[in-house]
Amino acid sequence: MRRIAIAVVALACLLISSTALAAYQYAPPRQWTPGASAGSTFSSNWFANSFMTYGSGYDKTVTFIRNTNYGWVNTKRGTADYLETYAPFDGTYKAHCVAHTYFWGSCNVR
Amino acid sequence: MFASRRRRWLVALVVVVVVGAVASAVVASSFDDGSSLTAAIDEAPLTRVADIAADDGGPALGVYAQLTDTGHLCVWEAPFATSRQRGGGCNTVDDPLNGRPVSFTLSYDGGPATVDVRNATLFGLALDEVASVRVLMSDGSWQAVKLRKAKVGADEFKAFGVRLKTAVLKKGIEPTAVVAFDASGVELGRQATGIG
Numbered sequence: 001m002r003r004i005a006i007a008v009v010a011l012a013c014l015l016i017s018s019t020a021l022a023a024y025q026y027a028p029p030r031q032w033t034p035g036a037s038a039g040s041t042f043s044s045n046w047f048a049n050s051f052m053t054y055g056s057g058y059d060k061t062v063t064f065i066r067n068t069n070y071g072w073v074n075t076k077r078g079t080a081d082y083l084e085t086y087a088p089f090d091g092t093y094k095a096h097c098v099a100h101t102y103f104w105g106s107c108n109v110r
Numbered sequence: 111m112f113a114s115r116r117r118r119w120l121v122a123l124v125v126v127v128v129v130g131a132v133a134s135a136v137v138a139s140s141f142d143d144g145s146s147l148t149a150a151i152d153e154a155p156l157t158r159v160a161d162i163a164a165d166d167g168g169p170a171l172g173v174y175a176q177l178t179d180t181g182h183l184c185v186w187e188a189p190f191a192t193s194r195q196r197g198g199g200c201n202t203v204d205d206p207l208n209g210r211p212v213s214f215t216l217s218y219d220g221g222p223a224t225v226d227v228r229n230a231t232l233f234g235l236a237l238d239e240v241a242s243v244r245v246l247m248s249d250g251s252w253q254a255v256k257l258r259k260a261k262v263g264a265d266e267f268k269a270f271g272v273r274l275k276t277a278v279l280k281k282g283i284e285p286t287a288v289v290a291f292d293a294s295g296v297e298l299g300r301q302a303t304g305i306g
Contacts, residue, residue: 023145056201057209057210071221076197076215077215078198078303079199079208080200081200085197110148
C-alpha cells in the first residue's frame with residue numbers, strides 16, 4: 001500500500017512540475033492599466049520573454065533586467081498581439097513587462 | 111484497527127494529492143500561455159524583408175516576416191534567419207497591422223531612461239498603399255524611413271527597418287510616433303511609441 005502511495009504521489013508531482021515547466025506565467029491573465037508592470041524571478045536560464053494580449057493593437061513592452069545594474073536589455077515595445085524578446089547569453093536577468101494602455105493580457109517567460 | 115485507520119488516512123491523502131495535481135494541470139492548460147504559437151514560431155521559415163545596416167556601434171540586422179501554421183504573421187529583427195537573438199511580434203493574418211496602415215516594434219538596449227538607450231531600432235510593415243513612413247521625435251523633428259516592397263504569403267506590404275541615432279537619444283530626444291503618409295503627403299495613420 002505504501003509503495004502504491006509513493007508511486008501515486010511521485011506521478012502527481014511529475015504532473016504538476018511538467019505543467020509548470022511548459023512556461024512560467026509570471027503575470028497571469030488580468031486587466032492591465034497604463035504604467036502597470038510585472039517581473040519574474042532572476043535567473044541565468046531564461047530563453048525568451050513574451051507579452052500576450054487578448055485583442056490587438058495594445059501598446060506594451062517586454063525586456064530583461066540585469067541583476068547587477070538593473071539596466072534594460074533587448075527591450076521590445078509594440079502593439080503586436082504577441083510581443084517577444086530574447087534573453088542575453090551571459091549573466092543573470094529577470095523578465096519584465098510593462099503596459100502602456102488598458103488591455104487584458106499575460107506575461108510569460110521560458 | 112489502528113492500522114486500518116492509518117490506511118484510510120493514507121488513501122485520503124493520495125486521493126487529495128492526485129485530484130489536486132490533475133486539477134492544477136487542467137486549469138494551467140486552459141490558460142492560453144502562447145505555447146502553441148511559440149512552437150509554431152520555432153517551426154516556420156523566416157523571409158528577410160528589410161535590412162538595418164551596421165552603424166553607430168550597432169550590428170547589421172535583418173527584418174524577417176514569418177507566417178505560422180497558427181494563422182499568425184510575425185515580424186522579427188535578428189542578425190540572421192535562424193538566430194536565437196530574435197525579437198518582435200505576431201498578429202493574426204486577418205489583422206496583420208492591428209487595423210492601422212503601419213505596425214512596428216521599437217527595439218533598444220539600456221534605459222528605461224532615454225539618455226541611457228543605445229542600439230535603438232524601429233522595424234515593421236506598412237500597407238502597400240503607404241507611400242512614405244517617418245518617425246516623429248519628441249523635439250518635433252522627423253526621421254525618414256526607407257520602405258521596401260515585401261510579399262508575405264499572398265499579401266503585399268512595405269517593410270522597413272531604421273536605426274535611431276544614439277547621440278540624439280543621449281540628448282533625451284525619443285521617438286514619439288511612427289506616421290504613414292500617402293503619395294500626396296496626407297497622413298494615413300500613426301502609432302504612438304516611446305522609451306520605457
